[in-house]
Amino acid sequence: MTSTALDLPTWLDPNWARLQQMLAQQRLPHGMVLGGLPGLGKRQLAEALLARLICQTPQHGHACGQCKSCLLRLAGSHPDIKRLEPEDEGKAILVDSVRKLQPWLAATAQQGGAKVVLIEPANELNVNAANALLKNLEEPGRDTYFLLLHHWPKPLLATVRSRCQGQDVLPPELEQGTTWLAAQQPDASDTDLSQVMHMAHGAPLLALRYLQQAAPALRHQTLVDLTALLRNQTSVAQVAETWVKAPVKQVLDWWLQWLQDLIKLKQTQDPNTVLNQDVVKLLQAVARKTDMPTIFALYDEVLQALNSLNQRRNINQQLMLEQLLYRWYQLI
Ligand SMILES: [Zn+2]
Incomplete structure (x- = not known):
């Protein structure tokens, strides 16, 4: 099965294949930065990965879309998924948002699987917010994953970047x-x-x-x-x-x-x-x-x-x- 099953655009196939390989070899990092220019599908890639991590019965490397976890995710009410975003579009992600996340990060997953935090855009974390997050990135807990979207060419704080692994999403050939x-x-x-x-x-x-x-x-x-x-x-x-x-x-x-x-x-x-x-x-x-x-x-x-x-x-x-x-x- 290719990524088209998830409606991922074809140019994301190499990225998806690499992520699949990491998952299969159980070496997916707990902090993953997906970086690239706007308009390349970084969020779709992150959502597909998030779905896969949360799914209780993945099929051929993809979220099944039918288990309880998938249904909760699709309904937008999965208790083990958090999205860290600016409160107002185009503004910074503030330290309060990170602080509010802490009790949830400390607790165990309610559905017994992975916990996933999607940070978008990670380049909008201000210094205080980033500092509050560093310890979590260093000691994420066994089944906790941070997926960070980095919109180029805006810079991502080095303190955050250095605690994660990165994968670049590149533009397809023009044709x-x-x-x-x-x-x-x-x-x-x-x-x-x-x-x-x-x-x-x-x-x-x-x-x-x-x-x-x-x-x-x-x-x-x-x-x-x-x-x-x-x-x-x-x-x-x-x-x-x-x-x-x-x-x-x-x-x-x-x-x-x-x-x-x-x-x-x-x-x-x-x-x-x-x-x-x-x-x-x-x-x-x-x-x-x-x-x-x-x-x-x-x-x-x-x-x-x-x-x-x-x-x-x-x-x-x-x-x-x-x-x-x-x-x-x-x-x-
Ligand atoms: Zn599922």
């Missing part, structure tokens, strides 16, 4: 990373993929976040384009040219949703029935000037276009978009 990203976002164009991979310095999870964040801006632009067309502020050809370079399926999907809203609005005359409330004004303006059969006809055409794209038929997208946009332009 491997881009292939993974493309599988997560099938609608993204090659240009988008290479652009965000570049922005993320080759860290695919960070690149994915960039892509997802761009979605709201793109949706807004799509709306702006459709409005401008109705106001004669742009041309059908110009909008089609822009859309061809965008994730076309996503754009058509939004448009289809708005047309559904337009149909509802036309039927009920009630703006509250519109799901996408930010387009109500535009839809009301269109609804006043057109009839139901025309809207239905356009809806069908957009739906068909989307189906053709989904079936990856070889179509002239520019021409297809121009035809659809011309129909839209004619609505009012």
